[in-house]
Amino acid sequence: MTGVLLKNIKKSYGVTEVIHGIDLEIEPGEFVVFVGPSGCGKSTLLRMIAGLESITDGDMYIDEQRVNDIPPSQRGIAMVFQSYALYPHMSVYDNMAFGMKIAKAPKAEIERRVKAAAEILQLEPYLDRLPKALSGGQRQRVAIGRAIVRDPKVFLFDEPLSNLDAALRVATRIEIAKLKESMPDSTMVYVTHDQVEAMTLADRIVVLSAGRIEQVGNPIDLYERPANLFVAQFIGSPAMNIQPAKIEKAGEKTTVTLGNGTAELPIPSEAGSEGRTVKFGVRPEDLSIASNGNGLFDGRVNIVESLGEVTNVYLDVENAPEPVILKLQGVQKLGRGETISLAADPAKMHLFNEQGRSLLYL
């Protein structure tokens, strides 16, 4: 089983440094997903693991071997691209067999491996077809099949589902989840900007921003305990509501005053930090309508988005610089201009200091 180790990895294009010293240990058999906004360096990092981009500084190890100067073909990796990159004039079978044919593997062995991969990905009925006679989802499965046939130490996926329409995306995502189950010893590194893919596929998510790691953790940990404002607002949809607040009482529990309310949170704060400005956070799905009119704060309904399964309500809250979003289950009847009182479980509330770091981690 193979792990990947990144030690102080840096990347510069000319004089511009875009990756600023990444330390990361990917365990053997782990499925790690890189997420982050456009331009944060996800693809560059993946391509450095693949050997498709040179490493400016730092050390990269695959299976305990330093690979900085090892060409891609000798790193024991297989990469699946957004664009599939299939040979258009070759059948599905030949596309999947190509790597082994080049490596002069015995015919019977090639056939065994291609058939096994085709079975995992339910591609058996299409082995004689050309790529142009396949749907986008089937083509991407062939590209994944080609990677499986090579029996790599590490699978690298660069936004493999982003060219697919919504339904195919879901179906192919489930195929990848099954692939992970059927190959528990394979190490997989996956780049996406799709949160659902990250949350559902990852053992651990690496959140990147501007060439740095913001937080690494399992998906639910990142959702429940974001280390900073960036992660808090990046993971979860709609994003976490953030409001300016002031510490009223510090200690084991912290009391804060909000724009037009007060909250006591089971989060410790430094003694003597009374009066300090902080940011208060609560997720739209963790807010509810207080029945007794005695909630955290009041809000006036501005926009109601009914999605059937959920209703997103955008509220104007006095002294809050941004609208507060409330996410309710099912169809809800709320009229524009109506004033409602909002409540939340204190255990689901978050506090961040002026530098944007969660008080839970200080």
Ligand SMILES: Nc1ncnc2c1ncn2[C@@H]1O[C@H](COP(=O)(O)OP(=O)(O)OP(=O)(O)O)[C@@H](O)[C@H]1O
């Ligand atoms: N060949 C290049 N020359 C100069 N700058 C580059 C080059 N390739 C990437 N960059 C820069 O490096 C940074 C990281 O790019 P990268 O493609 O890794 O981001 P990303 O997170 O994968 O973005 P996206 O989600 O949009 O694909 C960006 O600022 C980008 O402009």
